[in-house]
Amino acid sequence: MPRFLKFSLWAGFAFLYAPIFVLIGYSFNASRRGSVWGGFSTHWYGELFRDEQILNAAWISLKIGVLSATGATILGLLGAVAMVRFGKFRGRTLFAGLMSAPLVMPEVITGISLLLLFISAEQLIGWPAGRGLLTITIAHITFCTAFVLVVLQPRMASMERSLEEASRDLGAGPVTTFFLVTLPVIAPAIVSGWLLAFILSFDDLVIASFTAGPGSTTLPMLIFSKIKIAVSPDINALATIIILVAALGLVAAMFFSRRQSD
Amino acid sequence: MTVGNQSEFIRIENIVKKFGEVTAVNNVSLNISQGEVFCLLGGSGSGKSTLLRMLAGFDDPTEGRVIIDGDDISGKPPERLPVNMMFQSYALFPHMTVEKNIGYGLRRDGISKAETKQRVDEIMEMVKLSPFATRKPSQLSGGQRQRVALARCIVKRPKVLMLDEPLGALDKKLREETQQELLKIQRDLGLTFIVVTHDQEEAMTMADRIGIMDMGQIVQVGPPRELYENPNSMFIADFVGSLNKFKGVIKGQDGDDTIVGLSENITVKVDTGFEHNDGDKVMLTNRPEKLEIFSADSAEQPTTKNVLDGTVKFVSYMGEQTNYAVELGDDVVVRIAEQNHHMSTKASISMGDKVKVAWPARSTHLFSA
Numbered sequence: 037m038p039r040f041l042k043f044s045l046w047a048g049f050a051f052l053y054a055p056i057f058v059l060i061g062y063s064f065n066a067s068r069r070g071s072v073w074g075g076f077s078t079h080w081y082g083e084l085f086r087d088e089q090i091l092n093a094a095w096i097s098l099k100i101g102v103l104s105a106t107g108a109t110i111l112g113l114l115g116a117v118a119m120v121r122f123g124k125f126r127g128r129t130l131f132a133g134l135m136s137a138p139l140v141m142p143e144v145i146t147g148i149s150l151l152l153l154f155i156s157a158e159q160l161i162g163w164p165a166g167r168g169l170l171t172i173t174i175a176h177i178t179f180c181t182a183f184v185l186v187v188l189q190p191r192m193a194s195m196e197r198s199l200e201e202a203s204r205d206l207g208a209g210p211v212t213t214f215f216l217v218t219l220p221v222i223a224p225a226i227v228s229g230w231l232l233a234f235i236l237s238f239d240d241l242v243i244a245s246f247t248a249g250p251g252s253t254t255l256p257m258l259i260f261s262k263i264k265i266a267v268s269p270d271i272n273a274l275a276t277i278i279i280l281v282a283a284l285g286l287v288a289a290m291f292f293s294r295r296q297s298d
Numbered sequence: 299m300t301v302g303n304q305s306e307f308i309r310i311e312n313i314v315k316k317f318g319e320v321t322a323v324n325n326v327s328l329n330i331s332q333g334e335v336f337c338l339l340g341g342s343g344s345g346k347s348t349l350l351r352m353l354a355g356f357d358d359p360t361e362g363r364v365i366i367d368g369d370d371i372s373g374k375p376p377e378r379l380p381v382n383m384m385f386q387s388y389a390l391f392p393h394m395t396v397e398k399n400i401g402y403g404l405r406r407d408g409i410s411k412a413e414t415k416q417r418v419d420e421i422m423e424m425v426k427l428s429p430f431a432t433r434k435p436s437q438l439s440g441g442q443r444q445r446v447a448l449a450r451c452i453v454k455r456p457k458v459l460m461l462d463e464p465l466g467a468l469d470k471k472l473r474e475e476t477q478q479e480l481l482k483i484q485r486d487l488g489l490t491f492i493v494v495t496h497d498q499e500e501a502m503t504m505a506d507r508i509g510i511m512d513m514g515q516i517v518q519v520g521p522p523r524e525l526y527e528n529p530n531s532m533f534i535a536d537f538v539g540s541l542n543k544f545k546g547v548i549k550g551q552d553g554d555d556t557i558v559g560l561s562e563n564i565t566v567k568v569d570t571g572f573e574h575n576d577g578d579k580v581m582l583t584n585r586p587e588k589l590e591i592f593s594a595d596s597a598e599q600p601t602t603k604n605v606l607d608g609t610v611k612f613v614s615y616m617g618e619q620t621n622y623a624v625e626l627g628d629d630v631v632v633r634i635a636e637q638n639h640h641m642s643t644k645a646s647i648s649m650g651d652k653v654k655v656a657w658p659a660r661s662t663h664l665f666s667a
Contacts, residue, residue, distance in 0.1 A: 201356055202389035204376040206403030206450065216402075220393040 063272035080273040097238050097255040104176035105234035112184025120192040138179040147246030150175045167249030175247040180233035191225035228289040235285050307332040313362035315348050322348040324514035335491040337501040340511035350460055350494045355379045367457055381458040382451035388443050390435040396446050397431045403454045421453045441472050461493045465500050498538050532665045535583050542632050548578045555659055558582055561628035566604045569659040579667040586635040590656040591622055600656030610651045
């Protein structure tokens with residue numbers, strides 16, 4: 037039986053990670069044709085860093101990722117405070133539903149509805165003028181907030197209420213208490229929420245495609261448009277780097293969430 | 299500065315707390331004097347914690363008011379009250395060192411860094427925490443955490459210190475030590491303590507006075523001895539200490555003694571000021587340690603007014619004392635607790651032995667059934 041379990045484990049790993057390892061392998065392929073092995077080379081990595089278009093898209097994705105992760109974390113934190121600390125306020129169930137709706141909403145629908153909103157808002161109040169970095173960031177904040185809330189709410193709920201009461205008892209007002217006690221105690225969850233939001237934003241293709249404008253092509257959009265023509269080896273190299281960054285982010289998020297449970 | 303009367307340092311006036319339909323605290327009035335250790339004792343749901351939370355400012359009373367040292371505290375937030383609370387869970391800030399935890403309250407009051415440091419050092423010295431100043435709470439033992447929680451409160455020199463189940467999380471040995479330390483600090487600093495607990499032993503050993511709470515009301519207030527020796531109701535008698543309870547009927551009067559029948563064949567004399575008529579149904583109670591047990595054939599024999607014959611049903615040796623259950627006949631079973639002084643003839647009493655039970659006429663109480 038243990039032999040069977042071991043086999044199952046490795047079969048499971050293979051199912052999940054074989055494609056990724058194939059991709060990583062091909063990123064070191066010297067051949068120009070994606071499917072033929074032509075010897076080991078780091079040529080495509082060099083090529084990648086000379087490609088203005090890719091570097092530019094990566095920079096845009098990074099900016100959007102940082103901005104929307106930060107925005108989503110602030111909104112998610114406010115949402116978590118409302119859900120956990122305000123007790124049973126009127127419309128709490130509706131609020132909870134609305135906050136978590138983006139989790140289950142198909143991305144296409146989120147994308148279309150945001151696009152329509154931006155267009156009509158521009159017609160009505162002239163803001164946001166055109167589509168670009170700003171609209172993508174707003175769209176990403178919208179759906180990332182739900183994920184941040186999912187991370188923060190349980191941490192907030194499991195935080196001992198008496199910590200805040202002790203702070204009040206010792207002479208701190210509610211605002212001081214929030215910044216000196218509540219925030220530091222849930223800090224690890226805030227960090228992992230931010231990292232999750234960043235990865236989601238960095239990774240998003242569908243919603244960005246709907247809300248992007250000229251000059252705001254994100255990395256996933258660029259990759260997608262490139263492979264529509266042909267799978268070029270430099271994309272394999274780029275994907276490998278993204279996998280590495282995402283893996284590091286995941287490890288960091290896990291590290292912080294482990295620290296919070298100590 | 300002190301406006302309030304010393305014996306009315308804390309005045310709780312007709313306080314009521316309702317949560318929706320539920321009345322958690324029902325019209326409690328109470329005076330607590332300065333420097334007193336007052337203990338609120340009650341089971342879970344008795345309203346003792348709700349009362350404490352109102353005194354600390356975490357909850358507002360639905361009706362009534364609380365006056366501490368001449369100031370009406372109703373409606374004021376906890377950070378503006380001259381009281382501090384030691385939480386049952388200690389509620390130490392996990393991200394701060396011992397030093398920072400203790401200094402937190404002083405810094406919030408706008409006291410300078412230098413003075414905070416000096417006062418924190420003094421208190422840490424006093425509660426023997428100096429070697430742990432830079433540790434985090436997670437690196438401390440239970441007893442040390444408790445001392446941090448205490449230090450964090452008393453460094454602010456509060457008028458009243460509230461302690462929520464202060465010894466609950468400590469093991470038995472540490473409890474006795476900590477309790478003595480707490481009371482020493484209380485006396486040295488002249489603090490007023492309000493202790494909330496469900497543990498009657500904790501209440502009895504710490505308190506100057508105890509208020510016993512049940513269903514949101516204070517049922518009896520008094521020094522521990524008074525509650526134990528002269529409970530004003532069956533509830534109190536049963537709540538504090540262990541108790542023998544019997545159903546009985548008043549049979550008549552013999553001088554100062556009331557004659558109570560416990561069954562057809564068993565009657566006892568009770569010396570109490572209980573108002574009664576013949577034929578009244580009553581509950582009769584006494585404490586197992588007030589009764590004495592003698593071997594039927596022992597040289598030493600009881601001299602009390604009531605001496606009853608019985609058979610030992612159960613013996614359990616507890617170390618400092620031995621507990622017996624003795625059947626007096628007619629299914630009347632009485633429990634007796636004897637101190638194990640020395641090797642007496644009682645040591646040989648075992649299950650099934652014929653014995654005599656000495657049952658004093660005083661120290662027995664009657665309550666209406």
